[in-house]
Amino acid sequence: MRSIVILTGAGISRESGLATFRDADGIWAKVRIEDVATPEAFRADPARVQGFYNARRRQLLDVAIQPNAGHRALARLEREWPGDLMLVTQNIDDLHERAGSRHVLHMHGELLKARCTACGRVVPVAEDLTPELVCAGCDSAGTLRPQVVWFGEMPLHMPEIEAALAQADLFVSIGTSGNVYPAAGFVADARRAGARTIELNLEPSEGASLFDEARYGPAGTLVPAFVDDLLRGDRTGPTAAPRRARGDSRPG
Numbered sequence: 001m002r003s004i005v006i007l008t009g010a011g012i013s014r015e016s017g018l019a020t021f022r023d024a025d026g027i028w029a030k031v032r033i034e035d036v037a038t039p040e041a042f043r044a045d046p047a048r049v050q051g052f053y054n055a056r057r058r059q060l061l062d063v064a065i066q067p068n069a070g071h072r073a074l075a076r077l078e079r080e081w082p083g084d085l086m087l088v089t090q091n092i093d094d095l096h097e098r099a100g101s102r103h104v105l106h107m108h109g110e111l112l113k114a115r116c117t118a119c120g121r122v123v124p125v126a127e128d129l130t131p132e133l134v135c136a137g138c139d140s141a142g143t144l145r146p147q148v149v150w151f152g153e154m155p156l157h158m159p160e161i162e163a164a165l166a167q168a169d170l171f172v173s174i175g176t177s178g179n180v181y182p183a184a185g186f187v188a189d190a191r192r193a194g195a196r197t198i199e200l201n202l203e204p205s206e207g208a209s210l211f212d213e214a215r216y217g218p219a220g221t222l223v224p225a226f227v228d229d230l231l232r233g234d235r236t237g238p239t240a241a242p243r244r245a246r247g248d249s250r251p252g
């Protein structure tokens, strides 16, 4: 058990006070994806899209929003795990980093960054994005958009993620409903590589049947216990042998 790939979703930030997307009180219950999270929406009404992300950025920067025990446990795992560990998140918040994780792949981008649509420069942003803001790279005004991957756009870091999944011994999915691809397909990629697959979530996700093992409950409780098991080398739990030796042609 050397190489681990972890995927997180909105569920790991729920106990920090950030809404998920598809729960009853989720973001998509209050606003339509088509209105705020597509390139077409941005072209049609940039102020509305900027307003949607400005509100979420302000909330994220509120002192009340802090990493939780789930984020901190994954940072501990990064520090103490002797093998390879890749942390991929669908989340655009910075709670993994603020909990101490140093290598986080944000496949859907980052709320605290902006990208200039004129020169492509990506810059940190902590204030509202408005049409008046000027890009420090090319002096264009009104060209800064959230560095967030919208529906219909290509997620970031995919070659690196796919290479890690092809070598994984263990794939752990935490706090995601398994509704959005390509992230929802990672468990199948990991299985094909012969990895053991584990889901930690409040409830079974769309892809629940594809996981070798599942633990259901709040991430703030599940993830620290899971990391304890992993680091203790608990042979019955997550560190049990991968489903099959790599290269074994028998069906999974």
Ligand code: APR
Residues within 6 Å of the ligand: 008, 009, 010, 011, 012, 014, 015, 020, 021, 022, 023, 026, 090, 091, 108, 174, 175, 176, 177, 178, 179, 180, 200, 201, 202, 203, 204, 205, 217, 218, 219, 220
């Ligand atoms: N602990 C663990 N899991 C939780 C918790 C919690 N405290 N609270 C909710 N969950 C689970 C829900 O049961 C759900 O399965 O987290 C999951 C959140 O699912 P979504 O709201 O669909 O969020 P996510 O899977 O991250 O969405 C993926 O969709 O809208 C796009 O770009 C957006 O990155 C997002 C992507």
